Amino acid sequence: MRTHYCGTITSAQIDEEVTLYGWVDRRRDHGGVIFLDMRDREGIVQVVFDPDTEEHFQRADRVRSEYVLEIKGRVRARSDATINPNMLTGEIEILGKKLEILNSAATPPFQLDQHIEVGEDVRLKYRYIDLRRPEMLEKLKLRSRVTSSIRRFMDENGFLDIETPILTKATPEGARDYLVPSRTHEGKFFALPQSPQLFKQLLMVSGMDRYYQIAKCFRDEDLRADRQPEFTQIDIETSFMNDQQIMAITERMIQGLFKEVLDVDLGDFPHMPYAEAMSRFGSDKPDLRIPLELVDVDDLMRQVDFKVFNGPANDAKGRVAALKVTGGAQISRKQIDGYTKFVSIYGAKGLAWIKINDITAGIEGLQSPILKFMPEDIITQMMARLAVTDGDIVFFGADKTSIVNEALGALRVKVGEDQGLIKGDWAPLWVVDFPMFEENSEGNLTSLHHPFTAPACSPEALEKNPEQALSIAYDMVLNGTELGGGSVRIHQADMQQAVFRVLGISDEEAQEKFGFLLDALKYGAPPHGGLAFGLDRLVMLMTGAKSIRDVIAFPKTQSAACVMTDAPGLADNKQLRELNIRLREKPKAE
Template sequence: MLRTHTCGELRLTHIGQEVTLCGWVQRVRDKGRVLWADLRDRYGLTQLQAEEGISSPEIIAQMRSLGREFVIAATGTVIERISKNPDMPTGDIEIKVSRIEILNAAKTPPFLIEDETDGGDELRMQYRYLDLRRNAVRRNLELRHRLNIETRKYLDGLGFIDVETPVLIKSTPEGARDFVVPSRMNPGEFYALPQSPQTFKQLLMVSGFDRYYQLVKCFRDEDLRADRQPEFTQIDCEMAFVTQTDILQTFEGLTKHLFRVVKGIDLPDFAVMPYSEAMEYYGSDKPDTRFGMRFVNLNALTKGKGFPVFEQAELVVGICAQGAAEYTRKQLDDLTKFVQRPQIGAKGLVYVKYNTDGSLKSSVDKFYNPEDLRTWAEAMQAQPGDLMLILAGEDKATRKQLNELRLEMGSQLGLRPRDQYSVLWVTDFPLLDWDEETQRWHAMHHPFTSPKAEDQALLDTDPGAVRANAYDLVINGVEVGGGSIRIYQRELQEKMLALLGFSPEEARAQFGFLMDAFEYGAPPHGGIAFGFDRLCALMGGVDSIRDFIAFPKNNAGRDVMINSPSPIAPEQLDELHIGLKKG
């Protein structure tokens, strides 16, 4: 090794030792007679020192020649610092330099490689290899590494086996768009990159590998946002001879383990909430339960008073924001503009202030008297000082809009701290969802999810009423994981595919291999997949998963560092039997 120690490990106990450190120069400070340089590596920062009249002229000249991000090896003696820095682990010592070797000079980087950088997102993405030198980014990847190791330890301790599944697979029409890969040896035919290893892990259950896991790369060609990337990582798991309760207990245990060993947080037992309750009281299948503001249906209390908006609405529903009665007219106008944004789509907002003196003032006083408003307050359990916010319209859309308003109010009132975690299981999802545009049923999760046993007969008479044997893990309003108990009998799988619009021939072509396997002794089985990148971001206290991926894509799905995707040579296209249309 060129170095004897890292830049993060020297302490007062090392005083008097001669050491050699290697790393990158963070900055140089020249005070005339004394010079300091901060040397950084992955492990920390150590201060180097040289002093005119004591250090050699060569060392002084070399120190003055150093630039930011020069790669050097520095040898010297560990001494106690006169001016200690309590904010640095190595802040009690410094190195009195006796020799410097410049291993590689460096151009001045395009942004400051410090926690508070002056580089914008695109610039840092373009020079990601420099951005990765920053402590903030390094700590994110260290957290990811720790979660990876602890996940493997926990699952290995429960007898799970890590099995790699294929990356070049078959394209299927369900779910998001596939990334496709042309086959040179099979002209006109294509592989797809996996959106998940779903069918392969089910086949592993048929094979007798009753506990499987994999930290697996998956791919989806979909529109991007902060919590999506075209390629992402899942903690993918499957178990045989289990019930839904077994799955929930096993992976509640994994989640508690990760929070305990990585964050030092002991999570309480997870709540279980049916999908119907989540939609009724939160308007979302992934509710943020760090705070209250549950929805209250006001239909019975608002009709018959002549207010057209409420009279014509399928649903009138509200939330109570505790302590927000002091909101100004401007703040209320801003909330109205918030819900009227195109991505939310509400036509307006009704508010009622329950003033601290006990009086009630609303934006619809023309139609409702104080006694009417008091019945609303009682229904919403409002107290003096609270603010009631009400939306009206079509049931499903209004609940979705009020969910967005609830989250916004939670943020404004400081009720969503990043260091507080509320975890729950959402269960009993609908098995199927009717799509008006295509006029057919779609699987709420995927085509291999089993119906609840007690609802199975409804597949023939009322498919929309069938509940799925499915479950999602939700943390702070983020869906971190999801799974289901699977179909494992051919007849039921064929019925499910028929409901989804597959002809027998299409079902055979797409999933015949799986249904054939079911006839050779498939055990009852189920599983779950965690979004590993999302879990990292959640535990790291940020919204974007990009911060926890070493080399992420931008919002357009591009890697601006290597300029990908990019055109390929015509010769390659010819080999793949692909011709691009001209013009």
């Protein structure tokens, strides 16, 4: 029976007999004395075997890295010359008395060393070994502390932990559903939930009042560093609270979490309207640590005889914006070419720029290939508006508003990181007053959040002017990452039906897809709202990881595959017949 974890033994246990279980991190033979560094989830401790314990000394001589051992011994102080200040157990060592080899180990496919670079494909294939690395262990331990803290806060504030179904019905959440064929209902399918949205609303109708769940969610979508096909959501819903109260209680939860786990004081979270965030930063999740902002210059560019600028400037759906980078004139032409290629990812056709070498010299003190297309008085006005100084550079975006916002918003972050402009460690923010709808590529209106978000206007005003309608929605942002998003929900059937009509969902379709919700709203649904946090993103930020794959025990690759288990896999013909599924044959190559 274990008496201690390896990494928890200190000088307080000197002269105690201890029993340890763990893995051999390293073995060293120093002139007849064998040193074993024993590792478990709490850390490493040094164990010494000398020839006096002949049987166990011989066993210690046979072990290799990653062997699983049981060791019994006595804790003793290290000599002053051998103390290791870099280890929590560096003041002591274990004099080994007994060693049992519980299992041998093949040579690992990579060293469990934080200084060794290993390809992610290899790490994911042998994830059970990768997770032994102290760096990975610490990330998962912190994740556990995060969920414990959140559960404690929720419980203390009267929220009930309630599970909602995993097998459910497809819902329009903005991504593709994972479908599950039903064996007992021929030709029909369940869907894995993209979120517990409708069920948590029904719990409010049921009178549960305050609900939370740390829920698994599923989205069949293209992946990025912060996306996975299955992810974990901290789901919260409450009745009889308005948007300000919901934001206040969840802000308190995150403040307490950071203080408890990281000893970080986030302070109060400022509020910023969506329109202001898009105008100043080109993003609805701006990183406020970066002191760069977008400035509109449409009015000036309407007068320029340069189609690249005056076209978007005179287009109601266009935008011309400038991004001044203080001290950026030292950015090389090669770097500018790199930034031009970068913004093309977001649909930008190019990247205009002006370097300010000597502002007192007027146009002669500026450097740019676009100056010949612009009148001197317009340039003078623009330089004054941007408050440029010698050594600055100004980048320009001119296109559809959405393209300019995405391209310059992303460039703002990249330049800020490249030029070392990030100030401070943490910058929290609430983004509020989102539009109810946005226009898709076909010119149709879609929900910016989801169709159950309450508008800040009446049903009549909503249907009369949907493009101008704002929602009672809010996103929590930290360091340019959306931690969570939520809204006050629609709790009256006439408002929900009005939203459906704006979205082009007929009464018949609404009844077919959401009849259970519309029926529930007729039976005394209380005013309610909530918020959902992405647990994986939250832990990624708190640990400083670059990808959420580093804070998930067994993640999928960017192609939504598990290289360790080789999933997804094929189903045999018997299973397919039971599910009434026939696979289409691939056309043969000519």
